[in-house]
Amino acid sequence: MSQAVAGVHASSRSGRRMALPRFHQVAAVVLVLVAVVAIAAPWLAPYSPSAQSLDQIRPPSGAHALGTDALGRDILSRMMYALRTDLLLIVPAAGLPMVVGTVVGTLAGYAGGVLDAAVRWIADVFQGLPLYIFLVALVAAMGRGPASLLVAFTALGWIVYARLVRTEVRRIKTAGFVEAAYLLGRSSPQVLVQHVLPHALKQTATYFVLDLGMALQGVAVLSFFNLGVKSGTPELGAMVADAQIFIRSSTWMVALPGAAIVVLGVCIAAVGDHLSSRTRGESDGR
Amino acid sequence: MRTLLEVEDLRVDFTVGAHGRRRRLRAVDGVDLVVREGEILGLVGESGCGKSTLARTLVGLQAPSGGRISLGGDLLPRRRPAAVRKRIQMIFQDPGSSLDPRHTVREALLAPLRVHRLADGAGEEARVRELMGLVELPERLLDAKPRSLSGGQRQRVAIARALAVEPDVLVADEAVAALDASATGAILNLLADLRTSLGLTVVFISHDLSVVRGLCDRVAVMYLGRVVELGRTAEIFARPRHPYLQALLAAVPRVGAPIAAPPLEGDEPPSLLDPPSGCRFRTRCPAAFDRCVTEEPALVTRGGALVACHLADRC
Numbered sequence: 001m002s003q004a005v006a007g008v009h010a011s012s013r014s015g016r017r018m019a020l021p022r023f024h025q026v027a028a029v030v031l032v033l034v035a036v037v038a039i040a041a042p043w044l045a046p047y048s049p050s051a052q053s054l055d056q057i058r059p060p061s062g063a064h065a066l067g068t069d070a071l072g073r074d075i076l077s078r079m080m081y082a083l084r085t086d087l088l089l090i091v092p093a094a095g096l097p098m099v100v101g102t103v104v105g106t107l108a109g110y111a112g113g114v115l116d117a118a119v120r121w122i123a124d125v126f127q128g129l130p131l132y133i134f135l136v137a138l139v140a141a142m143g144r145g146p147a148s149l150l151v152a153f154t155a156l157g158w159i160v161y162a163r164l165v166r167t168e169v170r171r172i173k174t175a176g177f178v179e180a181a182y183l184l185g186r187s188s189p190q191v192l193v194q195h196v197l198p199h200a201l202k203q204t205a206t207y208f209v210l211d212l213g214m215a216l217q218g219v220a221v222l223s224f225f226n227l228g229v230k231s232g233t234p235e236l237g238a239m240v241a242d243a244q245i246f247i248r249s250s251t252w253m254v255a256l257p258g259a260a261i262v263v264l265g266v267c268i269a270a271v272g273d274h275l276s277s278r279t280r281g282e283s284d285g286r
Numbered sequence: 287m288r289t290l291l292e293v294e295d296l297r298v299d300f301t302v303g304a305h306g307r308r309r310r311l312r313a314v315d316g317v318d319l320v321v322r323e324g325e326i327l328g329l330v331g332e333s334g335c336g337k338s339t340l341a342r343t344l345v346g347l348q349a350p351s352g353g354r355i356s357l358g359g360d361l362l363p364r365r366r367p368a369a370v371r372k373r374i375q376m377i378f379q380d381p382g383s384s385l386d387p388r389h390t391v392r393e394a395l396l397a398p399l400r401v402h403r404l405a406d407g408a409g410e411e412a413r414v415r416e417l418m419g420l421v422e423l424p425e426r427l428l429d430a431k432p433r434s435l436s437g438g439q440r441q442r443v444a445i446a447r448a449l450a451v452e453p454d455v456l457v458a459d460e461a462v463a464a465l466d467a468s469a470t471g472a473i474l475n476l477l478a479d480l481r482t483s484l485g486l487t488v489v490f491i492s493h494d495l496s497v498v499r500g501l502c503d504r505v506a507v508m509y510l511g512r513v514v515e516l517g518r519t520a521e522i523f524a525r526p527r528h529p530y531l532q533a534l535l536a537a538v539p540r541v542g543a544p545i546a547a548p549p550l551e552g553d554e555p556p557s558l559l560d561p562p563s564g565c566r567f568r569t570r571c572p573a574a575f576d577r578c579v580t581e582e583p584a585l586v587t588r589g590g591a592l593v594a595c596h597l598a599d600r601c
Binding site: 175 | 369388398448
């Protein structure tokens with residue numbers, strides 16, 4: 001019996017070694033590289049992202065690997081710093097809704113009753129708001145910048161997490177192992193932390209990755225319409241916006257940051273999709 | 287034998303229905319029960335008769351609406367602290383959901399030891415292995431997750447976990463209903479062995495009369511939230527006095543005999559939301575008469591058993 005099992009393992013392992021890496025694995029590697037570049041931008045970038053020169057609108061060359069923009073700034077360096085800016089925006093923009101939604105969903109699911117009803121009512125109200133219109137309104141009220149973005153994403157993004165976690169908490173709350181843990185002497189909060197939350201968190205992590213993609217899109221769109229980061233800040237959407245008037249004469253100025261957004265978005269989606277199909281498979285298999 | 291667990295006039299109500307149309311459902315309605323130390327007491331009845339609610343109330347998962355539960359002479363509070371909860375443990379019907387899928391068998395068994403500080407570092411592992419021995423599971427399964435265990439093995443782990451806190455009473459709620467025949471037999475033997483070796487007291491809840499007959503010392507038969515007959519297993523199975531138990535026994539399938547439907551009026555018991563007046567069983571009873579409509583029969587001693595039926599004397 002154990003020999004047979006070992007045989008299956010060995011063959012599947014060698015099978016994997018033969019096969020090409022799967023798409024989501026490539027995507028994960030790309031994301032890790034992006035994160036490394038973003039973190040190490042000050043050391044990796046050949047120029048300062050804001051250093052201007054008279055070499056304006058130059059195509060890629062030895063001195064400037066990806067060329068220069070209308071102010072003579074090195075596009076490669078700006079893109080490295082832009083990744084930094086974007087990651088610093090999208091991670092909190094996707095993370096804060098996850099934290100808020102998980103906390104709210106846990107409390108609502110565990111307590112039930114009035115609290116649960118109130119949360120559901122508030123969620124229904126917020127769900128009716130269209131993201132981009134809400135965002136533009138917030139920018140008008142609070143001024144442009146990351147704060148508006150964070151508030152908008154959190155105000156609308158917590159709902160899906162709250163619903164997900166609430167459902168999961170309510171399902172698991174009555175599972176035998178939770179009741180058994182209570183009988184064996186755990187207090188309710190201990191049971192919640194040890195047996196209920198871990199199950200719910202596995203699913204929220206998946207949503208978080210998919211939300212990173214949404215946030216990336218949001219940041220890029222806002223900057224493109226000049227509602228996002230302060231002008232001059234290296235940011236991918238803003239770079240596309242700044243360069244768009246040169247799209248015919250110097251296509252690379254638009255294409256490079258645009259391609260970076262697309263690649264980043266596709267990689268996030270690929271990893272998120274893989275995670276979500278995996279958690280689905282696991283919960284089916286239980 | 288000494289009385290260990292005593293239930294007096296226990297009532298459990300639920301409110302059902304939406305706002306405005308809320309109604310009270312009394313799942314357990316004035317149950318008196320005594321569980322003696324070291325015995326296996328069976329609790330049988332159709333689904334919806336309140337046996338599972340009674341079980342959940344005994345262990346403290348459900349707060350009673352009225353009545354008293356005392357254990358070894360101590361009255362148990364409505365909300366039980368951990369030290370009290372630990373004294374009555376429960377085995378659930380579905381061993382698949384009573385174990386956390388993320389935890390290994392070892393983790394499942396260690397958790398109760400740690401909560402109650404029942405063993406120190408080196409003693410922990412020894413105790414875990416001892417528990418595996420008690421439920422006759424090989425120690426190599428300690429690092430397995432529930433997913434890779436069979437239903438019978440999972441149920442053994444659940445029993446071991448309950449035994450970890452050395453409870454006074456084990457309440458098994460349909461503990462073999464989800465298992466196949468061979469696993470059922472093995473778990474029943476295990477419970478009988480544990481009673482002998484540990485002096486364990488068991489309340490065994492089941493809808494299956496043949497299972498109860500083989501295992502239990504005494505049996506209580508429930509109908510619509512009440513105990514209708516209670517006595518030594520051999521006695522009440524040989525001479526059932528309540529027409530409900532007579533009907534149930536007549537319907538137990540036997541090899542070689544044609545399958546008979548129970549001689550009852552109607553398949554389903556009446557709704558607990560609107561129980562019949564007088565004797566609750568009268569709507570399905572083949573022998574019901576005028577008095578059954580107006581007067582509820584009390585649980586009285588007849589022969590070696592307690593019976594709640596106006597016709598008990600005739601039997």
